Amino acid sequence: MQEQIREWLEQEKVDIFLGYKKIQGHPLPHCFTKDNLDETDDLIVGNARYSLEKMATKIAAEHPELKIGLLVRDCNQRALNVLYVWNQLRPDNIETISVNCCPSKLKEHGDCSYLEPEKAAPLKMMIGIDNNMDVEAAEEFGQEDRYKRWMYEFQKCLKCYGCRDICPVCFCKECSLEHTDLIATGSVPPEIPIFHLVRAVHMGGRCIDCGLCEDACPVDISLRLLYRKVNDIVSDVFDYKTGTSADQSPFNMLGEEVTLELKPI
Amino acid sequence: MDFKIIPSVCSYCGTGCGVLFQVMDGRLVDTLPMKTHPVNEGKLCIKGWNLHEHVVSDKRLTSPMLKKNGHLQEASWDDAIQTTVEKLKAIIEAHGPDSVGVLASAKITNEENYLVQKFARAVIGTNNVDHCARL
Amino acid sequence: MTNSIAEIEDSACIFITGSNTSACHPLIARRVFRAKEKGAKLIVADPRNIQLSRFADVAVTQRLGSDVAMLNGMMHIILKNGWQAQSYIEERTEEFEEFKAAVESYTPDKVEQIAGIAQNDLEKMAELYATNSPASILYAMGITQHTTGVDNVKSICNLAMLCGNVGVKSGGVNPLRGQNNVQGACDMGGLPNVFPAYQPVTVEANNEKFAKAWGKALPGKIGYTITDMVRAMIDGKLKALYVVGENPMLSDPDQHHLVKALEKLDLLICQDIFFTETAEKADVVFAAVSVAEKDGTYTNTERRCMKVNKAIDPIENTLNDWEIISKLSTAMGYEMNYESPEQIFDELTTVTPSYGGMTYERLGLDGLQWPCPNADHPGTQFLHKDQFTRGKGLFHAVEYLDPAEMPDEEYPYWLTTGRMFAHYHTGTMTRVSPHLDTEQKTGYVEINPEDAKTLGVNDGETVRLSTRRGETEIPARVSNKVVPGLLFVPFHFAESPANILTNSAFDPIAKIPEYKVCAVKIEKAA
Ligand code: SF4
Ligand code: SF4
Ligand code: SF4
Ligand code: SF4
Numbered sequence: 063m064q065e066q067i068r069e070w071l072e073q074e075k076v077d078i079f080l081g082y083k084k085i086q087g088h089p090l091p092h093c094f095t096k097d098n099l100d101e102t103d104d105l106i107v108g109n110a111r112y113s114l115e116k117m118a119t120k121i122a123a124e125h126p127e128l129k130i131g132l133l134v135r136d137c138n139q140r141a142l143n144v145l146y147v148w149n150q151l152r153p154d155n156i157e158t159i160s161v162n163c164c165p166s167k168l169k170e171h172g173d174c175s176y177l178e179p180e181k182a183a184p185l186k187m188m189i190g191i192d193n194n195m196d197v198e199a200a201e202e203f204g205q206e207d208r209y210k211r212w213m214y215e216f217q218k219c220l221k222c223y224g225c226r227d228i229c230p231v232c233f234c235k236e237c238s239l240e241h242t243d244l245i246a247t248g249s250v251p252p253e254i255p256i257f258h259l260v261r262a263v264h265m266g267g268r269c270i271d272c273g274l275c276e277d278a279c280p281v282d283i284s285l286r287l288l289y290r291k292v293n294d295i296v297s298d299v300f301d302y303k304t305g306t307s308a309d310q311s312p313f314n315m316l317g318e319e320v321t322l323e324l325k326p327i
Numbered sequence: 328m329d330f331k332i333i334p335s336v337c338s339y340c341g342t343g344c345g346v347l348f349q350v351m352d353g354r355l356v357d358t359l360p361m362k363t364h365p366v367n368e369g370k371l372c373i374k375g376w377n378l379h380e381h382v383v384s385d386k387r388l389t390s391p392m393l394k395k396n397g398h399l400q401e402a403s404w405d406d407a408i409q410t411t412v413e414k415l416k417a418i419i420e421a422h423g424p425d426s427v428g429v430l431a432s433a434k435i436t437n438e439e440n441y442l443v444q445k446f447a448r449a450v451i452g453t454n455n456v457d458h459c460a461r462l
Numbered sequence: 463m464t465n466s467i468a469e470i471e472d473s474a475c476i477f478i479t480g481s482n483t484s485a486c487h488p489l490i491a492r493r494v495f496r497a498k499e500k501g502a503k504l505i506v507a508d509p510r511n512i513q514l515s516r517f518a519d520v521a522v523t524q525r526l527g528s529d530v531a532m533l534n535g536m537m538h539i540i541l542k543n544g545w546q547a548q549s550y551i552e553e554r555t556e557e558f559e560e561f562k563a564a565v566e567s568y569t570p571d572k573v574e575q576i577a578g579i580a581q582n583d584l585e586k587m588a589e590l591y592a593t594n595s596p597a598s599i600l601y602a603m604g605i606t607q608h609t610t611g612v613d614n615v616k617s618i619c620n621l622a623m624l625c626g627n628v629g630v631k632s633g634g635v636n637p638l639r640g641q642n643n644v645q646g647a648c649d650m651g652g653l654p655n656v657f658p659a660y661q662p663v664t665v666e667a668n669n670e671k672f673a674k675a676w677g678k679a680l681p682g683k684i685g686y687t688i689t690d691m692v693r694a695m696i697d698g699k700l701k702a703l704y705v706v707g708e709n710p711m712l713s714d715p716d717q718h719h720l721v722k723a724l725e726k727l728d729l730l731i732c733q734d735i736f737f738t739e740t741a742e743k744a745d746v747v748f749a750a751v752s753v754a755e756k757d758g759t760y761t762n763t764e765r766r767c768m769k770v771n772k773a774i775d776p777i778e779n780t781l782n783d784w785e786i787i788s789k790l791s792t793a794m795g796y797e798m799n800y801e802s803p804e805q806i807f808d809e810l811t812t813v814t815p816s817y818g819g820m821t822y823e824r825l826g827l828d829g830l831q832w833p834c835p836n837a838d839h840p841g842t843q844f845l846h847k848d849q850f851t852r853g854k855g856l857f858h859a860v861e862y863l864d865p866a867e868m869p870d871e872e873y874p875y876w877l878t879t880g881r882m883f884a885h886y887h888t889g890t891m892t893r894v895s896p897h898l899d900t901e902q903k904t905g906y907v908e909i910n911p912e913d914a915k916t917l918g919v920n921d922g923e924t925v926r927l928s929t930r931r932g933e934t935e936i937p938a939r940v941s942n943k944v945v946p947g948l949l950f951v952p953f954h955f956a957e958s959p960a961n962i963l964t965n966s967a968f969d970p971i972a973k974i975p976e977y978k979v980c981a982v983k984i985e986k987a988a
Contacts, residue, residue, distance in 0.1 A: 085827070086826040086827045087826060087827065087828070088827050182499075183496070183499035183500040183501070184499070184500065184501055185498060185499040185500070185501060186499045190499070217513075217516060217517075218495055218517075220484055220488045220491065220492075220883070221883065221884075221901075222488065223897075240897070240900050240901075247900065247901045247902060248882070248884070248901060248902045248906075248939075249882075249883075249941075250484055250485055250513050250883045251513060280488060280489060280491075280492040281491075281492060281495050282495070282496070282499075
C-alpha cells in the first residue's frame with residue numbers, strides 16, 4: 063500500500079494523499095505529498111478513525127482542481143458517495159485505497175467491529191437508550207417509556223455541536239441548529255427534543271451510519287440509532303439507500319428535480 | 328497546497344482537552360478533538376470545537392502600542408520596549424522595586440509564567456507577583 | 463485535583479458543590495454522567511438548579527454563602543451515625559477531636575435555618591457520601607470566591623478525610639480550575655509568597671537556591687496579592703503594573719474601584735492578544751501570540767503538564783510572551799537569551815522539583831502528571847497515596863460565618879455571578895468567535911418566574927440592577943435555574959459587567975473576593 067501511494071504521488075496521479083501517521087504514539091491524520099515522499103513509509107491504517115473525507119471536502123473547496131487520494135474504510139467510502147451525490151466533491155478528483163474493516167448495518171453485515179460501542183452501563187440500560195440497540199429493539203419499548211428514555215438521553219446534551227461538527231455529511235454553510243427562530247440558544251441542555259430531532263430529520267438521505275457523531279458525543283447519546291431510524295424511513299418510503307452508491311440522485315428537499323420514485327405501498 | 332494536522336491542547340478551561348489544529352496553506356482552518364487523548368478521548372465542548380476562531384479573529388492585536396499625547400498609537404517593538412524600560416527604571420529608582428506589581432496569567436504557558444515571576448523577582452527585585460486565578 | 467479526571471468515572475459517589483460542571487468543565491461532566499450510569503450516587507449542592515441537578519440522587523439549592531454550615535451539618539450527621547472512617551482517621555490524620563467538637567452544634571435544624579436545606583435532604587447527602595466509597599468531591603469557584611473561601615475548602619477537606627476519601631483512587635478533593643493554566647501559573651510561582659513548586663520565598667534556603675540559579679540577590683519579603691495591589695495603587699504605593707494576558711477590568715470585583723486604582727498608576731503595561739478593556743487604559747500595549755502560534759506547556763486541573771505546539775506563524779508584528787519578557791529583561795540590564803520555550807522548560811525543571819523528571823520528549827502528546835521528580839518517574843495519578851504530603855492530614859475546626867453582605871430592605875435580592883457554557887472568562891476570546899457569539903450575544907440576569915411576576919418583568923425585558931457599588935442595565939432571563947430571591951449574572955459581557963456590582967470584600971487568607979454573594983436591587987428599566 064505504501065508503495066502504491068508513493069507511486070501515485072510520484073506520477074502525480076494524486077497531488078496529496080490523506081492517511082494516517084503515528085505521531086508520538088498517537089495515530090493522527092496526515093497529509094502525504096510529493097515533497098515528503100519518504101514519509102509514505104510511515105503511513106499506517108491506524109486504529110483511530112477520522113473523517114478524512116471531511117478534510118478532503120474542505121481542501122477541495124479551496125483547491126477545486128487538486129487530485130486527492132484517500133485511505134478509505136467502508137464508512138469513508140459511503141460518506142464519499144454522499145458527498146458526490148450532494149456535489150461537495152468531484153469523483154474524478156478523488157482516488158481511494160480501500161481498507162476493509164468496517165462493514166455496517168447499511169451493508170447488512172452487522173455492526174462495524176471498530177465501532178461496536180462499549181456495553182451499556184446499568185443505569186443507561188434501565189432508563190436510557192443502549193448504544194448497542196437496533197431500531198427494532200428500541201421500538202419495542204412502549205411509546206411513553208421510549209419517549210422518557212430518549213428524553214433522558216437528550217437531557218444530558220452539552221450542546222457541543224460535536225455531532226454536527228465531526229459529521230462528514232454535515233456541510234451546510236448555515237446550520238439550522240443555530241437558527242434562533244427554530245431552537246433557542248444560550249443554555250444547556252439545548253431545547254429538547256427539538257435540537258436532536260432537527261438534526262435527525264436532516265440526516266435523512268445523508269447519514270451513512272459511520273458513528274463518528276456518537277464517538278464525539280461527550281455524553282454517549284445513542285445518536286446513530288436515531289439517524290438509522292430516519293434512514294430506514296427514507297429507505298422504506300423512497301427506496302433510497304443512503305450512501306450505497308454515487309449514482310443516485312438525492313431527493314432534493316429544496317424543490318429541484320426529484321428523480322426518486324415513491325415505492326408503492 | 329499545504330495541509331497539516333498539529334496536535335495541541337485546548338486553552339478554554341482547566342480540563343485541557345487534546346485538540347488537532349487543521350492548517351491549510353499556513354492558515355488555521357479548523358479544530359478537531361484528538362481521539363486518543365487521555366483527557367477527552369475524542370470529544371470537545373462548544374468552546375473547544377471553535378478554538379481556532381479567536382486565533383483568526385481580525386480583532387487581534389497586530390502591533391505593540393504606546394500612549395502618545397494621551398492616545399495609544401502603534402509603535403515599533405524597540406520603541407515600546409525602550410520607553411517601558413525607561414519609565415520602569417525611573418519608578419524603581421524613585422520608589423523602590425516594591426512599587427512595581429506584576430500579574431502572571433492563567434492563560435499563558437508554564438514557560439512564560441516562569442519567566443514572568445523570574446522577571447518580577449530577579450529583574451525588578453520584588454515578590455509583588457500574582458495571577459488572576461483568584462478571580 | 464488530588465485525583466485524575468478519568469478516575470471520576472469509577473467513583474461510587476460524586477459530590478458536586480459550587481461547580482456548574484456541565485457548563486464550565488463539560489469534559490469533566492462527561493465523567494460524571496458516565497459514573498452515574500455505571501451506578502455511582504450523585505449529590506449536587508448548588509444555589510442554582512444546574513443541569514446536573516436533574517441527574518442527582520439528591521440535589522439541594524443551598525443559600526448563597528452557607529457552605530460551611532452545610533458541610534458541618536453533613537459531618538455532624540456522619541459522626542452521629544458513626545459512619546466516619548475511624549481507623550483512617552486514627553492512622554492518617556490529626557486534630558480530629560477539636561474538629562469534632564466544632565461540628566457538634568451543627569444540627570440539621572440549625573443548618574436548615576442557615577442554609578435552607580431540608581433536614582431529610584441533608585441526612586441523605588450525608589448518608590450517600592459516607593456510605594459509598596470511594597467518594598469524590600468536585601468543586602470550583604462557587605466554593606472559593608467567598609470571604610470564607612478558605613474555610614469552605616477546609617470544610618471540604620474535613621469531609622473527605624472524615625470518610626477516608628483522600629489518597630484513594632476515584633476519591634479525593636477535586637477543585638476544577640477555571641482558566642486553562644491556573645494550575646501551571648501557580649506551579650510556576652506566579653504567587654507573591656512562593657517560588658516555583660510552592661517553595662516559600664521566606665525560607666532562606668529557597669531564596670539562596672534561586673538566587674544562585676538566577677545569579678541575582680532576591681527579595682525575601684512576601685509580596686502583594688492582586689487584591690493588595692489594588693489597594694496599594696489607591697494608596698499611591700504601587701506605581702507601575704505589568705499585566706500579562708489578563709483583563710482585570712472585567713475580572714476584578716468592584717470595577718469602579720479598580721478604574722480609580724488604575725488611573726493612579728504612573729505606568730500600566732498590558733500584554734495580550736486582544737485590545738482588552740484593560741489595554742484601553744494602558745500606557746504600553748505589547749501584542750502577544752495565541753495558543754496556535756506558540757510552543758510551550760500548560761498544566762491542567764489534574765496536574766497534567768501537556769505540550770502545545772505551534773500550528774501557524776504568528777501575526778507579523780507580534781511576539782511570543784517569552785520573547786517580550788526576555789527583551790524587557792535584557793533592556794533592564796538582566797540578560798535573557800533564550801532561544802526556545804524548550805530551553806526555558808529545561809531551566810525551570812531544574813528548580814521545580816515536581817517537574818524535575820519532565821522533558822518535552824517525555825511529555826509527548828499525553829503529558830505527565832506532577833509530581834514527576836525524576837527521569838524514570840511515571841508521574842502521579844493521585845496524591846497522598848500512603849501518607850499526606852505534610853505527613854498527617856490535618857482536621858480544621860471551622861465555624862460558619864455570614865457573607866460580607868446580605869440582602870436587606872434596600873438591596874433585597876441575592877446576587878451571584880459565574881460563567882455560561884459558550885463563553886470563557888471575560889469574553890475577550892470567545893465573543894469574537896462567531897459560533898460562540900451566535901450562542902450568546904449579550905449579558906443577562908437570570909430571575910425566577912415568581913420574582914419576575916412580582917416585578918412585572920417579562921423574559922428579555924431590560925432591568926436595572928444596582929448594588930452599593932454600581933449599577934447596570936441588562937436583559938432579564940426568566941428561568942427556574944434560580945430559586946426565588948436569587949439572581950445570576952454571567953461575567954463575560956463588558957457592556958453589562960457583573961463586576962460593577964460585585965463586592966470586593968475578600969477572604970483574609972486567600973484574598974479571593976466574594977464574587978459569589980452580594981445584595982442587589984432589581985427594577986424595571988425606565
Ligand atoms: S444539522 Fe442540518 S443544517 Fe446543520 S449542517 Fe447538518 S444537515 Fe446542515
Ligand atoms: S453516523 Fe453520525 S457522523 Fe456519521 S454520517 Fe451519520 S450523522 Fe454523520
Ligand atoms: S455531540 Fe452529544 S452533547 Fe454534543 S451536541 Fe451532539 S448530542 Fe449534544
Ligand atoms: S474543549 Fe471544553 S472542556 Fe475541553 S478544555 Fe476546551 S473548554 Fe475545557
